[in-house]
Structure formats: structure tokens, C-alpha cells
Amino acid sequence: MPTSFYNTLHHRLEDFVPMHPGPDPADAIKGSQIGIYSCGPTVYDYAHIGNFRAFLFADVLRRYLELRGAHVTHVMNMTDVGHMTDDQLADGAGRDKLEVAVEKMKENKKQGKAQIENPNDPFAVADFFAQAFLQDARLLGLGVVADYDAASTDESKERIIPRPTRHIPEFISMIETLIARGHAYIGADGVVYYDIRSFPAYGKLSGNSLEQLSHGAGGRTNEQAAKKHPADFFLWKPDRHHLMRWPSPWGDGYPGWHIECSVMSMRALGQSFDLHTGGEDNIHPHHECEIAQSEGATGKPFVKYWMHTRHLMVNGEKMSKSKGNFFTIRDLTARGFDPVVIRWGLISTRYREPLNFTIQGLYEAAAAITTLRDLAEKLTAAVAAVDEAAGEGDFSSPGTTSAPLHELVLEPADQQMLTEFNLAMDDDLNVSGALAALFTWANPLHKQKKLAYRQARSALQSLKKVDHVLGVVFVDLQALPQDRQRQVEDLVQKRTAARQQKDFAAGDMIRKQLLSLGVEVKDTPAGTTWRSRLAPEKLSQ
RNA sequence: GGCCGGAUGCCCGAGUGGACUAAGGGAGCGGAUUGCAAAUCCGCGAUUCGUGGGUUCGAAUCCCACUCCGGCCUCCA
Known part of the structure; x- marks a missing residue:
């Protein structure tokens, strides 16, 4: 049963074979080294549930590969360079988003609800929302943030969750490389542009041709005299008045919004790596441009598998502030939903289907999780009773038991559940199907009045395995104040x-x-x- | 205009040619249990898979047409 994922690059389901496979030819994932880069949040505001759907999808992918025995290096950026608000003039016109955030902060301060000391400092504003994001992400159990928290040095943290403002010189050096290799040029307006005609594969990811892009009926690829092709995108824009700006060979200014992911991903994962994830809106132009930049600079294939999640709807409509269906994590926890419920609500629908998020759905999630947690409690109690009598200590914390968890031989029913769970997950992360396997297994256990020790121990171990992916059973709930x-x-x-x-x-x-x-x-x-x-x-x- | 998805019971959501008399979850209903609840147990619920054709011995699954919904096409996860 091969593990297959839908690869946006080739618009089809493909067997997943890691670039650095494990030693077992029958199971290349076990023992493999896998690099994943996920497009993370921008920190101009609190992240909303739609953003988190994308981050959680990457988290499920990563956790599933771990369950299968892979050593995963997961990297997610946190974009703190202000990009532009205005989509009519795509090449960096309009207002800087951080500038808008700064304005909002200043307004808050005036109204007495100051959130930071100096709202004029864009770095401080970015940092404020970066911290807020990390808090929310911890609540939802993002593994990449756990890695970040566990990292002992600033440099290792920076590899796991990099921030663009800390890598500007590396951006400049990649832009220089692109110019040297004939993939970029300085326009008549002094802006450095990527020359998409120098990279014939441009458009492959989104299924666009250069022809279509230049005649985009959206009318958004504005003709600019300074550019060679209307879809050329900027790499560096000199602007002495920009809020955040850095010195460069092309004058003080700021980087384009695609270069950061090319630089930071390759910095942490090497010039070629396995998986790159993001929301469907990233496909074009962001990931298209990343490929052009990265492969243009290195001459090597950039990413083997591109995976994108569909957008989230709320009550059947696009989420927007004006419709009042705009939720952040803190909105929902303040209403009394435990973060595990939000996590379940966002991961239980397969990532490539559009997800219609509803409050009703959260109640359903709570009921489902409660069932599993009750079962876990029952199993734990059954195991603990015997272990205590035998003086074996607490089973729930690995390392204290005389028989390490991973050495347990699982009962056939448990083995079958895990096989079915994996089978569904192998089918392009079919979480709904995997959950069906889990509940089908859980029901008879629930009904059984008395559990034999062996059975309880094996079942508990199995539930822990699948919960490594789900992350809702063996985690602490929010404590009451x-x-x-x-x-x-x-x-x-x-x-x-x-x-x-x-x-x-x-x-x-x-x-x-x-x-x-x-x-x-x-x-x-x-x-x-x-x-x-x-x-x-x-x-x- | 171009490209890409989707439509399954009251709701969410698997299933992509025969084990489908359609998984699983939620909500509901009847009964057991309970002071009443919660939890648990027993039982009930789509002859049907957006609509209309077609292919096939056989279709939710393949083909064609249509209807509706959504996304992307340089803000966006």
C-alpha cells in the first residue's frame, strides 16, 4: 500500500517516496529523513481559523509521517516584512500592511487599550502578533511550534520558524545570483525584477502558460514600461520612504514577497527537499515565483511534492469581517470551546476538500473527542489497576514502565485498526476515513464491561499511536482558572x-x-x- | 474569458465499476438504567447518491449534456 499525495506540481496523485528514504526497501518512509516547508502566517494581525486550517493540515501531514517512522524536519516561516495591501498595483504599491497594523496599534493606544509599549515601532508590532500567533499555535498543538519551543539556541529556533527580517542579506545575495545567472534584471525604474521568460517552466504549478498570464482577463497584470513582461515580479524595490527598509546594492528598500520563502526554506532544508505546503491561494503566484527563484538560482529541482489545502468557508460563505463570520482562535476559546475541539474541527475534513466551518461542527467535534477521551480513561484505569498491583508504576508516562511501549505486541483487533487508519491516511491524508476506522474499533471496546490487562494495554498503546496524528486525546485540556x-x-x-x-x-x-x-x-x-x-x-x- | 474543484440521509462526511440492502461522527426518536441527569446498553431511520440521457450483465462510481455552488487568475492560508 503505497503512500500517495496529490502533487500540485503534476496535478495528480503520486506515490510519496522521500528523497532520503529509510533502509527498508518495502517501506521507504520508515527511518527516512523528510524536509517539509510550510508557508506560515503573516504577523500583521491575529491569525484566523482559515489560516490555521492550512497550518494544521501541514501538522497532520508531518505527524502522520512521524507515525510512519520518518524523521521530519519541519520549517514554517513567520512573515514579518510588511507587504502591500493594494492588489490593483501588484508590484508593491498601496500601503504597507505593517503600516496599517501600526496605525491600528496607535489607535488602540489612544483609546487606552494599548497592547505594546511603542506602537510606532513596526518591529515591535510584528513581534506582538508573532507572539500571539505562537500562543494560539501552542494551544492547537502545532508540532512545529513545539520544535521551536524545544530548540535550545536562537539559531536553531531561527531554522524552525524563520523570520524574514533576520535574513535580508541572504535575500540580497540570492537576488545577486539571479541577476548573475540572467534570471533577473534592473528595470528602468531601478526596481529589480525576475525575468519570467528566462524560466520556461513558469506557470507549471498553476497550469498557466506565459501567454495566458500576459493576457490575464483579471486585468491585473498591469503593463509597466519598466518590465520586460507584464508578469515579471519584483525582487527588490528601492524606496527610501518605506516603513521597513534595508540597504542594498540597488538602494535602500525592501524585498519582494516571494524571495523569503526561497531563501529560508533552502537555508534550513537544502536546495532540494521533499514537501512544501500552503493554502490554495499560494499556488499562484507565490509558489510559482518561489520555484522560479529557487531553481533559477541553484539550477536544481526545488521541491518534489507540493501540497495545497482548500480554503475554509464559514456557514457556507467566504469568511470576512463584514459578514461577522470571521473567527480567530481566541474568539472561539473565549466562547468556551477547548482548543482540541477547534483542532478537530479543522483537521477532520480532508485537506483537499473545501471545509465549511460551523459552530455546530464544533459541538460535533466535542462529542467525538469526549467519546475517545472517555475510552482512553477507561483503558488507562484498566491498565493502571494491574500495573499498580504488580508494582510496575505509571503506564501513562513512558520510561517508567518495565516494558517500554514500543515493544508491545499489539492485539489483532488493534493491529487491524492501525492498518485501516494508515490505509486511509495513505490515500492523500483521508482523515475522515481514518477516523471511521478509529471509531469502528473504539465502539466494541466501549461496550465491553471488563477489559483484560493485555487487551487494555494494547488498545491504549494503539490509541496513543493514532493520537500522535490527531493530538486531541492525550493532551491536557485548558485548565480552569x-x-x-x-x-x-x-x-x-x-x-x-x-x-x-x-x-x-x-x-x-x-x-x-x-x-x-x-x-x-x-x-x-x-x-x-x-x-x-x-x-x-x-x-x- | 482561462484554469481548477464540488453536489451523498436532518447536519457533517467516507465510498470513484460487483462484498453499497452507502463507512464513521453528530443530532433525533423509542426502550433499559438513573431521584432526575450524564455516561453506557438495546432498537429505529438514505430502495438512494444535483437533473436528464448514455455505456455496461451490473454505476454513487465511467461518458455526454444541463443546473447549482465554490476557488484561483499578482492582498489572502
């Missing part, structure tokens, strides 16, 4: 007291109160327990 926790415990006690006196009306009232605090109680023969809900109380009509 201290004061809220005390309030909850107090209420639970009051309820227990009321119930002991058979005052069920009072008890039920308190249960409702707890529900509105995001907490549900469970009465068992052993007593009352409570836990946080993954989704807020549904407003009843």
Missing part, C-alpha cells in the same frame, strides 16, 4: 449536601449553574465527580 475551580468545587459540595437531604430541586439547580460554568457533574455509586466540558453549554431555543 484558580478562582473558578474553587467556585466549582464549592458548588459541587453544596449539591452533594442537597442531594443527601433529598432536596433534588436544589441539586438540579446547582447542576445547571455548573453547566453554565462549563462544568458537568457525574453521579456514580462511588460518589459525584465533575469535569470541564469541551464545548460551552448549548443555548436552548
